[in-house]
Amino acid sequence: MEPINIVNSVITPLDRKNVDTDQIISKEFLKRIERTGFGRFLFYHWRFDEQGNENPDFVLNKPEYKGSQILVAQDNFGCGSSREHAPWAILDYGFRVVIAPSFADIFHNNCFKNGILPIKLTEAECDEILAKGLQGPYDVEVNLEAQTVTGTDGKVYSFNIDPYYKQMLLNGWDEISLTFQYEDQINAFEEKRIVFK
Amino acid sequence: MAKNIIEKIWDSHVVYEETGKPDLLYIDLHLIHEVTSPQAFEGLRLAGRKVRRPDLCFATMDHNVPTKNLPTINDPIAKKQIMTLAENAKEFGIQLADIGHPDQGIVHVIGPELGLTQPGKTIVCGDSHTSTHGAFGALAFGIGTSEVEHVLSTQTLWQTKPPTMEIRVNGKLGVGVSAKDIILAIIAKWGIGIGTGHIVEYTGEAIRNLSMEERMTICNMSIEAGAKAGLISPDQTTVEFLRGRRFAPSEGNFEQAAQYWLSLASDADCSYDVVLEIDADEIEPIVTWGTNPSMGTGVSKTVPTSNDYESESDKAALQKALAYMGLEEGQPISSIDIQHVFIGSCTNSRLSDLRTAASIVKGKTIAPGVKGIVVPGSWSTKKAAEEEGLDQIFLDAGFEWRESGCSACLGMNEDIIPSGERCASTSNRNFEGRQGAGARTHLVSPAMAAAAAIEGHFVDVRKYVTQEV
Numbered sequence: 144m145e146p147i148n149i150v151n152s153v154i155t156p157l158d159r160k161n162v163d164t165d166q167i168i169s170k171e172f173l174k175r176i177e178r179t180g181f182g183r184f185l186f187y188h189w190r191f192d193e194q195g196n197e198n199p200d201f202v203l204n205k206p207e208y209k210g211s212q213i214l215v216a217q218d219n220f221g222c223g224s225s226r227e228h229a230p231w232a233i234l235d236y237g238f239r240v241v242i243a244p245s246f247a248d249i250f251h252n253n254c255f256k257n258g259i260l261p262i263k264l265t266e267a268e269c270d271e272i273l274a275k276g277l278q279g280p281y282d283v284e285v286n287l288e289a290q291t292v293t294g295t296d297g298k299v300y301s302f303n304i305d306p307y308y309k310q311m312l313l314n315g316w317d318e319i320s321l322t323f324q325y326e327d328q329i330n331a332f333e334e335k336r337i338v339f340k
Numbered sequence: 341m342a343k344n345i346i347e348k349i350w351d352s353h354v355v356y357e358e359t360g361k362p363d364l365l366y367i368d369l370h371l372i373h374e375v376t377s378p379q380a381f382e383g384l385r386l387a388g389r390k391v392r393r394p395d396l397c398f399a400t401m402d403h404n405v406p407t408k409n410l411p412t413i414n415d416p417i418a419k420k421q422i423m424t425l426a427e428n429a430k431e432f433g434i435q436l437a438d439i440g441h442p443d444q445g446i447v448h449v450i451g452p453e454l455g456l457t458q459p460g461k462t463i464v465c466g467d468s469h470t471s472t473h474g475a476f477g478a479l480a481f482g483i484g485t486s487e488v489e490h491v492l493s494t495q496t497l498w499q500t501k502p503p504t505m506e507i508r509v510n511g512k513l514g515v516g517v518s519a520k521d522i523i524l525a526i527i528a529k530w531g532i533g534i535g536t537g538h539i540v541e542y543t544g545e546a547i548r549n550l551s552m553e554e555r556m557t558i559c560n561m562s563i564e565a566g567a568k569a570g571l572i573s574p575d576q577t578t579v580e581f582l583r584g585r586r587f588a589p590s591e592g593n594f595e596q597a598a599q600y601w602l603s604l605a606s607d608a609d610c611s612y613d614v615v616l617e618i619d620a621d622e623i624e625p626i627v628t629w630g631t632n633p634s635m636g637t638g639v640s641k642t643v644p645t646s647n648d649y650e651s652e653s654d655k656a657a658l659q660k661a662l663a664y665m666g667l668e669e670g671q672p673i674s675s676i677d678i679q680h681v682f683i684g685s686c687t688n689s690r691l692s693d694l695r696t697a698a699s700i701v702k703g704k705t706i707a708p709g710v711k712g713i714v715v716p717g718s719w720s721t722k723k724a725a726e727e728e729g730l731d732q733i734f735l736d737a738g739f740e741w742r743e744s745g746c747s748a749c750l751g752m753n754e755d756i757i758p759s760g761e762r763c764a765s766t767s768n769r770n771f772e773g774r775q776g777a778g779a780r781t782h783l784v785s786p787a788m789a790a791a792a793a794i795e796g797h798f799v800d801v802r803k804y805v806t807q808e809v
Contacts, residue, residue, distance in 0.1 A: 160657060161532060161632055165771040170752045174404060174417040176378035176424050188773050217653065219533045222566065223771060225468040226376065227484035248537060248568045249468060249482050256486035305500065307361050319389070322494045325356050325364055329496060332355040332366050337460070339589035339597035
């Protein structure tokens, strides 16, 4: 996967709580057997009306946020199903960073496997960034190494991240290759595993 | 030191641990379905990797399969996905319950039916409702496709040990109130984020009194409370359910296995990071009125009003949900008319669910203008129901009796609720568009869905149960 460290971009303010994976990528798009090409289906039923026309009120369709690589939302982003099509769609659309006060567990995990940086800031900080982004284009620099989000207004927001996943993202490591280094331990575990035939 | 079951299973599955890293956990059972696996198998092929333990994998088709006119699959993309699973299973030597196979069914229904699901196992599947298997005292959780690939290659996963949570359900459940109502009440009370980052153990008298099928309903919806997994300590009910099942330990080893399973139950003086309690006798049949599973209330109540919420964002969420659902603030739940009833899904499609629903509709007909479908969770559930004559009861009442699959729970196949129409559904999610673009989903128990089918609107099923049992 693509390593990630510094991302400079206008933020896309998605001012909603509990954005579920059914909204991120609707079920009719889950039948494809590829990993790529899901970006055009991202938030499909919010982005397009029943005739397939763009809904001008939806934030992704506003010209000032086009090309944004940073999505900001409210609490419990990515709740619902385990579908990795959700982060695939987010990445394929062009986002590399999602900022929210909290994430659903499986979605959060899936981000790390795809080179997407999920950043947890406090609810107050997210509210502040959302408010700035909604007033007009708000550009920030995300720096994973330094664990900061810095606005063009000079405001610095710091975040925590698990050091293991930080290294994975910075280096773009393939986790399976890493795990193969522990093959001896896996073999040993299998020897003593409790199994009732 | 006293341990809870979560700690016991976790500790016995750590392959490797190191400070500053997640634990490398061994996975005992990997369930596979057609939607979240093709990219994982493709990843193996591209990297020239094998499946490490095909004997610990079991695959079936469920999400996409049509529930009528089988074996025809009209949707070419769905057909390709289904055929891809069959090809992958063959190429990598994984056991498959294909369409038409007597073991086919919703992956979370067949695992327990076949006895693959057992206490103490770590179980994963590329599906968030994998938490269902926790009913047996297994540590079972949903994973993404990259993790599916990781488990296929290594039979392990890197996992950070989450904090534990006890949800204790005290006392006895009222007549006509079901396991579905318990879990919907828990989510309504504490919200869809309450379990985030935690593994939950359900305890208490009301949980102990549940059958295995009811326990599966509770654990199934743990993810709807945000939890990574939800489980229930094994007891004699668990042991008896598994006795004699095809993949359960053989007769000669069963008692030893049972003894081990029972030893996994949480120690009496163990502790949890968080403890929540709810009284079973407070719980009434629940109907969701909104667009996430926490937006639910008792059938005797009314849709909330803005005054019920303090924060502006909650008030806004209420308005958004009501606009989508086509409901008014303060409207009585019993005044909500429905056009569809769906009895099925990994939450409520097991034999006991079908029996309960059939007992309500027996000798009655569904209300004019209402369409009802019953989708058994597996071929073997369907067959067992037919042997009891349940199919005929549903058909006589005006329901359609279908083949097994995930069906209208998520509408990946043709079983879609039309835009603007309302469905009383025994499934697990009422998100916008879940059952079809613009469809309005109300989550309920099988008994409540059956009663709504008969009357054409929501009704307190307890009036049926007290009259007729």
